[in-house]
Amino acid sequence: MPSPLTEKQTLEIGKSNKRKYMLEKLSARIFLLCALLSVLSLLLIVGFVFYKGSHPFVAEGYSFIDFVFGVDWVPSEGKFGIFPMIVASVFATFGALIIGVPIGLFTAIFLAEIAPKSIAKIISPAVQLLAGIPSVLYGVFGLAIIVPFLQNNLGLAKGQSLLAIILVLAIMMLPTIVTVAETAIRAVPKTYREGSLALGASQIGTIFKVVVPAAKSGIMAAIVLGLGRAIGETMAVILVAGNSLIIPTSLTDSVRPLTTNIALEMGYAFGTHQEMLFATGIVLFSFILLLNFVLAKISSKGGN
């Protein structure tokens, strides 16, 4: 039988509880602060880029339309047109998707549905490690292997080309697509597979008629994430792009995507030139924002 607490003990407990509540509140604040830090960083970066990038259009009388649709980029003459770069970025990204999505999707299906555990155990970590390779190494690989390969086999004067970018980006987006798509496919209830197989469907038939459609929203998310990875990639692209300022008319043309333009020139640019590079950043950022918006739409649809 516990004896009732003395007055002094009650007081002490009250005190220690007070300290606990203080600590509780304090920790909550610290967590909040940490959480706000990322929002703050986002606001700062976006604000800074927009502030710097909008300056020429607001204060110096440049036309934004001419900027986006202009085909000449000659900073020394005050010509700032990024249309060739937008085209290059879009082509490179979608080209990479055309190669990367089927390969990534088939890999994900193989890992989730077909591969025996022992084989999946080797391939899965390999794909994930691919995501951990620094992008500059992809660029070096592209420059040392893919570029000479294209140069020799297609008889080009210069192997650095849109095609080289597409190939490097396709490899780079694989881990994102494979990992996200594999998770989506694994999340499809086992009962769907059983139901389909019990109806006399083959394994491949089951995969394409039931499993993949059921994992559709997750697979779409995988594709959009891969797209985001490709469009924002800079380092690897610089090394294999060739960086010519032309609107590409063939896969073998040397091109300069948006990211590359910023990275190449920011080091020595100043004044309007520098601000125009920030404006390039705005366009790039808008693309990525758009992708995120699409992604959010897709995943909210998948929730239903």
Add this chain to the structure above:
Amino acid sequence: MGCMLMSTTVIERNNAEKGNFSQMKQHSGEAAKISVTDLNLFYGEKQALYNVSLGIQEKKVTALIGPSGCGKSTFLRTLNRMNDLIDGVKITGDIVVDSENIYQSNDVIKLRTKVGMVFQKPNLFPMSIYDNVAYGPRMQGIKNKKELNKIVEESLRGAAIWDEVKDRLKTSALGLSGGQQQRVCIARAIAMKPEIILMDEPTSALDPISTLKVEELITHMKKDYTIVIVTHNMQQAARVSDKTAFFLNGEIIEYDETDHIFSMPQDQRTKDYVTGRFG
């Protein structure tokens, strides 16, 4: 006792041609649609079925009863080789469906077309009611719109759900109630024109009224199909089945006319189970 012997199908192996069961001697007048002989099943090291032998008769409802984990679902799934999906399953013995040893043939697709299955929980695909029912026939290569329409209607009628869904065939099947979904699952199985339908506790996820409808359906369906049903519900077994097999710890303890199993079981363990003393 005599009655029990009469009704139990006894299978004798033809030693000259191992695995050929076309020359079966049957002591009862009825033909066995499925003959199982000395079936043993192992999940890795663990044995789940021990020397199971029984004959399942054509166009009858055979109920498999027994406590959880006794192997009745496992046994059911050997009949359309659904256990093939699980890694490390080893099976010995013979299962002969219409004189074809199903574990000697590699054509599981053909087997599963002939032996349909309805699962414990309704597992319709996230597509329209029509597409669900047409799924199997389409997989068989039937593309003709008219033919598909006919199959879908016949199947849904066969599963006594046509009137409830005929106006919403193109809407998502997942919008139906659980009981309706399960009947569409039955329709989906019927659409394959199977000869045998396996049902793995088909009403355990349903409310009493839906259960009743499915039971009525089963009783009605046995004129066209051979039905094997696993159930936890002994009243259900008594209501719908013609023959009942009692499973315990991976063995068949008793297999007889349903009436006999419930009114005068021969084995004490069967008696204890059907009278609710354990399980």
